[in-house]
Amino acid sequence: MRYFGQFGGQFIPETLVYAVNELEREFNVAWKDKKFRKHLDYYLRQYAGRPTPLYYAENLSKYLNISKIYLKREDLAHTGSHKINNTIGQLLLAKRLNKKRVIAETGAGQHGVATATAAALFGLKCDVYMGAVDVERQQQNVSRMELLGARVIPVKSGSQTLKDAINEALRDWVTNVHDTYYVLGSVVGPHPYPTMVRNFQSVIGLETKRQILKLENCLPDYLIACVGGGSNSIGLFHPFYNNRTVKFIGVEAGGLGLASGKHSASLAEGTVGILHGTKSYVLQNKDGQICETHSVAPGLDYPGVGPEHSFYKDSGRAEYVAVTDREAIGAFHMLSESEGILPALESAHAIAYLKKIAHKLKKPDIIVVCLSGRGDKDLEIVRKFR
Secondary structure, X not given: OOEEOOEEXXXXXXXXXXXXXXXXXXXXXXXXXXXXXXXXXXXXXXXXXXXXXXXXXXXXXXXXXXXXXXXXXXXXXXXXXXXXXXXXXXXXXXXXXXXXXXXXXXXXXXXXXXXXXXXHHHOOEEEEEEEHHHHHHOHHHHHHHHHOOOEEEEEOOOOOOHHHHHHHHHHHHHHOOOOEEEOOOOOOXXXXXXXXXXXXHOHHHHHHHHHHHHHHOOOOOEEEEEOOOOHHHHHHXXXXXXXXXXXXXXXXXXXXXXXXXXXXXXXXXXEXXXXXXXXXXXXXXXXXXXXXXXXXXXXXXXXXXXXXXXXXXXXXXXXXXXXXHHHHHHHXXXXXXXXXXXXXXXXHXXXXXXXXXXXXXXXXXXXXXXXXXXXXXXXXXXXXXX
């Protein structure tokens, strides 16, 4: 699907048209190829550790006085986040296309680690672009990528965060389209990336649906997930799209507060524009220049969002809200102390929103929160937060 309503498309330089069209053709063939799907399922099960558990967070449920909170434990997938679902799929495509080198962008480092992991598994050279600010605050993941054989390239332009890492990765791809595959990490970018990454991440929602029906004999009332680019949330939401009784809530990074201007809430505060090859909601000024963003969670520090999320917003299928840095840090501690689970700061935004809506929920309500990653990578940020 090239468009989701008015959102999506391919807004790219002519030099990338060949590579993007080649990728679209190969993905369409591969997704219908039983052998490809069998290989993908094998690596997801035997290598990535799927299915991940759907865990009843009884202590957290009691603490917040919410009937039942379930956590979809993507933090327990290999490499510590949902990102491995997508990188295994895309690296299998890179192999089909006979590419010898892969490149990726990363913010929190989890996509970079997952790409480096899959590249090591499949024997491909790997370069990862990472904003210099994120290199500094995510040293553990930088070391992991290097240990896996990847080269981490710090990006010192712009805000030196995720947006700028994507810019540099796209420049690299333009120059090296014939032997290089770009492993985009979220449901952003030109078609077919939003659909392709969505399909690879939909394993989250498909598993959740089977698991909750087995555990509760009914569908959940709410699905809640953090939204930066939006791959973990679309992966959870999409398989429930036609189940209209299930409410979707996407939680963006409110940073220092929406009124401060220092946030990454593209859906809450953005306007329709074009960023990194796709039409979606973006944070931009009146002249169309992309604004600098802020979030304590590096993986949410991005001025745009996937086009399918923009469609969900405009159609009313999902509600999008924002949580501040301080609220996310509080939720990090709350989940750690109540359940013995350290969430990624990205995931902590979704946990934080539970506290804000607890008083509105009915006693029988069942909520599933996507715990998109684990918090080891964020311990230094949490320790230094004031």
